[in-house]
Amino acid sequence: MQEVRLEVNGKRISKDVPDQTLLSELLRDILNLTGTHIGCDTSQCGACVVHVDGKSVKSCTVLAADINDSKITTIEGLSQNGKLHPMQEAFKKHHGLQCGFCTPGMVMSAIDLLKNKKNPSDQEIRDWLEGNICRCTGYQNIVAAVKEAANKS
Amino acid sequence: MASMIGSKVERKEDKKFLTGKGRYTADINFANQTYAYFVRSPHARAQIKSVDISKASKSKGVIKILTGEDLANDKIGGLIAGWKIVSQDGKDMKVPPHPPLAKDSVNYVGDHVAVVIAETLEQAKDAADLVNVNYKILKAVVNTSDAMKSEAIYEGIDQNLCFDFGLGDKGKAEEAFSKAEKVVSIDLVNNRLIPNAMEPRASIGDYNPSSEELTLYTTNQNPHLTRLVLSAFNGIAPEHKFRVVAPDVGGGFGSKIYPYAEDAVVAWAAKKIEKPVKWVAERTESFLSDCHGRDHITHAQLALQKDGKITGLKVETIANIGAYASLFATVTPTYLYAPLVLGLYNIPVAFCNVKAVFTNTAPVDAYRGAGRPEATYMIERLIEKAAKELGMDRAEFRVKNFINKFPHQQCLVHNIDSGDYSAHLNKALELSDYKNFEKRKSESASKGKLRGIGFSTYIEACGIAPSAVVMSIGAGVGLWESAEIRFNATGNVSVFTGAHSHGQGHDTTFAQIVSDKLGVALENIELIHGDTDKGPFGMGTYGSRSLAVGGTAIVKACDKIIDKGKKVAAKMLEAKPEEIDFKSGEFVVKNSNKKKTIGEIAFACYLPGQYGEIKSPLPEGVEPGLKETAFYDPINFSFPAGTHICEVEVDPNTGETKVVTYTAVDDFGTVINPMIVEGQVHGGVVQGIGQALYENAHYDKSGQLTTASYMDYAMPRADNFPEFKIAYTSTPATSNPLGVKGCGEAGAIAAPPAVINAVVDAINTEISMPATSEKVWDALQNKKSNREAA
Ligand code: FES
Numbered sequence: 001m002q003e004v005r006l007e008v009n010g011k012r013i014s015k016d017v018p019d020q021t022l023l024s025e026l027l028r029d030i031l032n033l034t035g036t037h038i039g040c041d042t043s044q045c046g047a048c049v050v051h052v053d054g055k056s057v058k059s060c061t062v063l064a065a066d067i068n069d070s071k072i073t074t075i076e077g078l079s080q081n082g083k084l085h086p087m088q089e090a091f092k093k094h095h096g097l098q099c100g101f102c103t104p105g106m107v108m109s110a111i112d113l114l115k116n117k118k119n120p121s122d123q124e125i126r127d128w129l130e131g132n133i134c135r136c137t138g139y140q141n142i143v144a145a146v147k148e149a150a151n152k153s
Numbered sequence: 154m155a156s157m158i159g160s161k162v163e164r165k166e167d168k169k170f171l172t173g174k175g176r177y178t179a180d181i182n183f184a185n186q187t188y189a190y191f192v193r194s195p196h197a198r199a200q201i202k203s204v205d206i207s208k209a210s211k212s213k214g215v216i217k218i219l220t221g222e223d224l225a226n227d228k229i230g231g232l233i234a235g236w237k238i239v240s241q242d243g244k245d246m247k248v249p250p251h252p253p254l255a256k257d258s259v260n261y262v263g264d265h266v267a268v269v270i271a272e273t274l275e276q277a278k279d280a281a282d283l284v285n286v287n288y289k290i291l292k293a294v295v296n297t298s299d300a301m302k303s304e305a306i307y308e309g310i311d312q313n314l315c316f317d318f319g320l321g322d323k324g325k326a327e328e329a330f331s332k333a334e335k336v337v338s339i340d341l342v343n344n345r346l347i348p349n350a351m352e353p354r355a356s357i358g359d360y361n362p363s364s365e366e367l368t369l370y371t372t373n374q375n376p377h378l379t380r381l382v383l384s385a386f387n388g389i390a391p392e393h394k395f396r397v398v399a400p401d402v403g404g405g406f407g408s409k410i411y412p413y414a415e416d417a418v419v420a421w422a423a424k425k426i427e428k429p430v431k432w433v434a435e436r437t438e439s440f441l442s443d444c445h446g447r448d449h450i451t452h453a454q455l456a457l458q459k460d461g462k463i464t465g466l467k468v469e470t471i472a473n474i475g476a477y478a479s480l481f482a483t484v485t486p487t488y489l490y491a492p493l494v495l496g497l498y499n500i501p502v503a504f505c506n507v508k509a510v511f512t513n514t515a516p517v518d519a520y521r522g523a524g525r526p527e528a529t530y531m532i533e534r535l536i537e538k539a540a541k542e543l544g545m546d547r548a549e550f551r552v553k554n555f556i557n558k559f560p561h562q563q564c565l566v567h568n569i570d571s572g573d574y575s576a577h578l579n580k581a582l583e584l585s586d587y588k589n590f591e592k593r594k595s596e597s598a599s600k601g602k603l604r605g606i607g608f609s610t611y612i613e614a615c616g617i618a619p620s621a622v623v624m625s626i627g628a629g630v631g632l633w634e635s636a637e638i639r640f641n642a643t644g645n646v647s648v649f650t651g652a653h654s655h656g657q658g659h660d661t662t663f664a665q666i667v668s669d670k671l672g673v674a675l676e677n678i679e680l681i682h683g684d685t686d687k688g689p690f691g692m693g694t695y696g697s698r699s700l701a702v703g704g705t706a707i708v709k710a711c712d713k714i715i716d717k718g719k720k721v722a723a724k725m726l727e728a729k730p731e732e733i734d735f736k737s738g739e740f741v742v743k744n745s746n747k748k749k750t751i752g753e754i755a756f757a758c759y760l761p762g763q764y765g766e767i768k769s770p771l772p773e774g775v776e777p778g779l780k781e782t783a784f785y786d787p788i789n790f791s792f793p794a795g796t797h798i799c800e801v802e803v804d805p806n807t808g809e810t811k812v813v814t815y816t817a818v819d820d821f822g823t824v825i826n827p828m829i830v831e832g833q834v835h836g837g838v839v840q841g842i843g844q845a846l847y848e849n850a851h852y853d854k855s856g857q858l859t860t861a862s863y864m865d866y867a868m869p870r871a872d873n874f875p876e877f878k879i880a881y882t883s884t885p886a887t888s889n890p891l892g893v894k895g896c897g898e899a900g901a902i903a904a905p906p907a908v909i910n911a912v913v914d915a916i917n918t919e920i921s922m923p924a925t926s927e928k929v930w931d932a933l934q935n936k937k938s939n940r941e942a943a
């Protein structure tokens with residue numbers, strides 16, 4: 001067992017977890033933050049992306065005990081006082097989601113893109129999201145949403 | 154209130170998904186929950202000599218291990234094929250038993266042998282490793298083309314043949330070919346695909362020993378049908394003591410239509426151990442055991458006059474349905490495929506033969522489009538080849554053969570009610586700037602690239618289906634849909650549908666219909682689906698049926714509400730019911746300003762009598778309450794159609810193929826929410842391009858699936874595509890009051906032939922799907938060496 005201390009969506013937590021616990025497991029199974037999804041077992045799909053100290057990370061690739069004292073933001077922590085984050089708003093406006101399963105990872109990835117690049121081109125958006133698979137939307141409306149969020153921020 | 158039909162309304166369901174509050178099956182947990190892990194066959198074909206669970210049973214945390222033997226002892230039945238197909242010789246199809254846990258033999262890698270239930274998932278997995286199965290390995294039958302020549306997998310199923318189906322007039326077709334001035338033929342493989350909804354399958358069984366009620370939470374597209382099958386055929390629990398809940402479901406694409414072995418086992422086990430049992434598929438398990446799609450080999454011939462008029466069509470297909478006949482596995486390559494081989498052309502005679510074969514591979518069933526993509530791929534490849542061989546322009550050749558009078562009775566099955574095929578073709582020609590293609594081709598050539606253009610003018614039969622028709626050709630159930638509209642006393646509305654939304658946006662589209670019909674604001678309408686304990690029995694969502702069939706049931710229920718409302722309003726307004734008009738949420742006495750809102754009427758229905766201002770004695774014979782149910786059985790299929798045009802650029806040095814432009818012009822009849830419809834087109838087109846260029850399920854000779862992860866199975870990704878150009882034409886369907894035709898599958902149906910026709914045009918040689926860089930490069934090299942040899 002290992003002690004894990006983190007700040008998750010602004011709240012400090014500390015838990016004793018088995019050594020091999022992944023961040024994704026900690027979030028879903030122990031903290032009940034089920035907005036972070038698991039879509040694969042080979043770190044390919046991106047459904048599990050969260051922010052660790054502000055950077056997008058596939059939470060299924062990180063051991064919880066390895067990132068002690070980090071700040072984690074999950075999809076549940078994005079909206080503030082009931083107001084959606086501009087990226088969430090843009091996804092809604094442009095129909096950037098259908099079944100919603102890839103959405104949390106998509107949104108978290110896209111937010112990180114805009115931190116790295118203020119006004120990305122279509123191709124840059126597509127390249128950045130290459131690690132997030134969506135089976136529903138065909139990506140076009142996701143690209144449109146990210147562009148809108150870029151223009152607004 | 155402005156009409157809601159045709160308006161781009163943002164989705165009601167988005168907020169929960171965008172804030173991480175979606176509730177998918179894997180997100181649900183119970184106190185005292187146990188975890189299931191399945192022991193699966195590592196072999197494609199083997200006899201089970203023995204299953205030894207003694208060591209595993211003693212492993213830490215293990216609660217129960219169940220095998221095929223236990224299942225048989227409890228008389229749990231097998232999974233069923235829901236559609237009986239009759240062979241050309243009049244004999245019924247042959248299907249092997251499909252127990253949810255194998256007892257005597259395993260028949261594909263991933264087949265279910267035992268389930269270990271433990272306190273934690275880790276413990277269940279550890280114990281599963283200790284289950285000792287003694288197999289006698291047998292030679293596997295893997296290839297579609299060899300299946301009939303191989304050793305029979307099942308006793309009594311010669312040549313591994315499930316059925317040998319024929320549709321059409323063989324004699325007349327032969328005659329057309331004997332008189333043909335030109336015959337064009339083609340050989341095609343429709344590659345096997347893995348649906349890959351992003352949410353892996355999951356099921357949780359929860360049994361309440363005091364009420365003896367069993368609940369199954371599952372990733373499913375039609376909970377009522379799943380309950381019916383698990384109850385009637387598997388004998389898991391009687392229907393009235395069995396609730397099936399399909400909560401938020403992360404994509405289906407057909408693969409979540411059926412009750413799976415895991416559903417049956419988890420539900421049965423939960424009842425047995427009287428504790429909740431949870432199973433969530435790992436992605437590899439999804440690859441191995443979700444039903445796959447497509448997998449056809451086809452030889453087709455077109456008979457023609459010299460002037461380009463088509464006079465006949467012959468199609469021979471071998472369809473690989475995998476190891477067992479899954480729920481819709483037998484209808485997919487027959488009635489969903491064969492009638493559609495005619496495309497949207499006026500072909501006077503045709504014959505289509507389909508042989509369905511068993512192999513030691515995962516079961517193959519409906520996948521986005523189900524049969525219609527296979528039919529469209531065949532006819533559109535053949536059409537384009539014929540145009541080329543005749544030296545005719547591909548558009549002109551199509552127009553010459555388009556059906557242009559409606560209704561049109563096709564020579565096989567369908568009676569097409571409406572359409573205007575030249576309209577979408579012309580619009581697509583314009584939008585894709587077809588006339589300047591040669592210019593773009595030379596520009597590409599100057600950069601050393603080969604540019605090609607490909608068309609696909611498709612039709613599909615949606616809105617399945619008229620029950621009398623489908624039951625007469627073997628369906629085990631009717632395919633109607635239900636709806637219930639409940640007005641609450643305070644004026645808001647709960648709408649229950651038997652359709653199921655797993656991305657399609659029904660919460661919004663269906664609410665738009667109700668809002669439009671009843672004049673209630675969208676935010677006061679709630680759609681409820683996916684729970685057998687809530688709404689009336691419904692047939693679920695697949696085959697682009699939800700709106701055409703389920704939407705119509707909603708319209709009918711609304712009409713009943715309005716009828717009753719008129720009676721009540723008449724009484725309240727001291728008029729006759731026939732003097733009452735209903736418009737925009739108000740009941741108005743003709744030629745007067747006397748009126749009541751629908752909210753007032755609803756309130757009055759719940760409070761008959763006098764109360765303050767409200768005086769609402771119900772008319773005699775009218776029951777209190779305002780709630781109506783309707784069942785709708787469609788009178789015909791609906792027939793969406795469209796033209797998709799694809800341009801690709803091939804790099805001859807690497808074989809890499811890029812889709813550079815893609816134009817889709819579709820006729821879906823009336824469109825309720827264009828934003829949602831456009832999303833469906835995008836998603837479908839990407840799945841179709843995925844099939845054409847990237848995706849392929851591959852088994853090696855021994856029957857191991859070599860594409861069982863996202864490292865090996867190429868999923869289409871954001872950077873694979875340009876921005877698509879989308880437009881519509883519209884000829885409303887005449888078979889339903891909304892005029893809608895269905896849009897969910899169009900892209901996946903239209904895209905594969907458009908893309909491959911473009912690749913063939915670019916490289917000027919045949920290529921099979923997926924046209925990977927390696928294959929394209931090889932094809933170009935072969936062409937070069939053939940040329941040099943000649
Ligand atoms: S779950 Fe697929 S990348 Fe993490």
Ligand code: FES
Nearest residue numbers: 098102134135136
């Ligand atoms: S919205 Fe369904 S996977 Fe992206």
